[in-house]
Amino acid sequence: MTLTLDEVSHRYVTERGEVVHAVSDTSVTIPDGQFVCVVGPSGCGKTTLLKVLAGFLQPTGGGATMDGAPITAPSPERGVVFQHPNLYPWLSVRKNVELGLKFQGVAAGERAARSSEQLERVGLARFSDARPYELSGGMQQRAQIARVLTSDPGVILMDEPFGALDALTREQLQGDLLRISREGGKTIFFITHSVDEAIVLGDRVLVMSPRPGRVVLDVPVDISGTHGRALDAEELRASEEFREIREQVASAIVR
Numbered sequence: 001m002t003l004t005l006d007e008v009s010h011r012y013v014t015e016r017g018e019v020v021h022a023v024s025d026t027s028v029t030i031p032d033g034q035f036v037c038v039v040g041p042s043g044c045g046k047t048t049l050l051k052v053l054a055g056f057l058q059p060t061g062g063g064a065t066m067d068g069a070p071i072t073a074p075s076p077e078r079g080v081v082f083q084h085p086n087l088y089p090w091l092s093v094r095k096n097v098e099l100g101l102k103f104q105g106v107a108a109g110e111r112a113a114r115s116s117e118q119l120e121r122v123g124l125a126r127f128s129d130a131r132p133y134e135l136s137g138g139m140q141q142r143a144q145i146a147r148v149l150t151s152d153p154g155v156i157l158m159d160e161p162f163g164a165l166d167a168l169t170r171e172q173l174q175g176d177l178l179r180i181s182r183e184g185g186k187t188i189f190f191i192t193h194s195v196d197e198a199i200v201l202g203d204r205v206l207v208m209s210p211r212p213g214r215v216v217l218d219v220p221v222d223i224s225g226t227h228g229r230a231l232d233a234e235e236l237r238a239s240e241e242f243r244e245i246r247e248q249v250a251s252a253i254v255r
């Protein structure tokens, strides 16, 4: 699925009537299957752009499209992964993962088959019958990712999904996500505060300016010899190209 943001601007009006100019004139095209990471200072409008792409928010200027069709409402075609897993504690992991399919009216047998496949994919098959509170934070995040994958969305929108995890778990989940991305068929929009994470994961990194946010740097990540291989983050970080891109991205971020 190809996503576009066409001259998107957004002004929020707070309850006290103050106008917050969150995003200014942002145009981006994300081709089918591309993994785009977005970085920028706190409050620069990253989540606002994600909400526009998700269909949660109609921008006050411009608009977004998916494969040319205007995005006006949420759709299972666009899965959203938040920083916190939001799993229901009274439902098993499997039932949580099947929830989206249930709302879509998918029959129980098919729900079970699809949730089993995705729980297997994220390494949680053995925990299908556990309750979310019996899982670690990383496992809960895997469950949230499995829930999104069961709908087989063409687009995955991720808002700092690994921000609350310890470094080791974070690296494991980065590896899982890269594998899922390389299996193909997903366009990914991924917000992070970590420049390293953006370069490890992204085919492309966008840097936004302070509010009102605009894209001030749009850089491809093309590190020779790594494409299509399993993640070896150490090796990647040690490469000259990685260091160059990190320097370029870090110096474009105005805090």
Ligand SMILES: Nc1ncnc2c1ncn2[C@@H]1O[C@H](COP(=O)(O)OP(=O)(O)OP(=O)(O)O)[C@@H](O)[C@H]1O
Binding pocket: 012, 013, 014, 020, 021, 022, 040, 041, 042, 043, 044, 045, 046, 047, 048, 049, 211
């Ligand atoms: N519903 C709202 N009403 C008023 N202002 C809002 C609302 N939502 C966001 N804002 C403001 O709009 C600006 C952009 O917010 P947004 O959440 O998009 O930024 P962000 O880049 O994702 O921030 P962070 O990195 O801290 O998560 C911020 O100044 C925020 O306070």
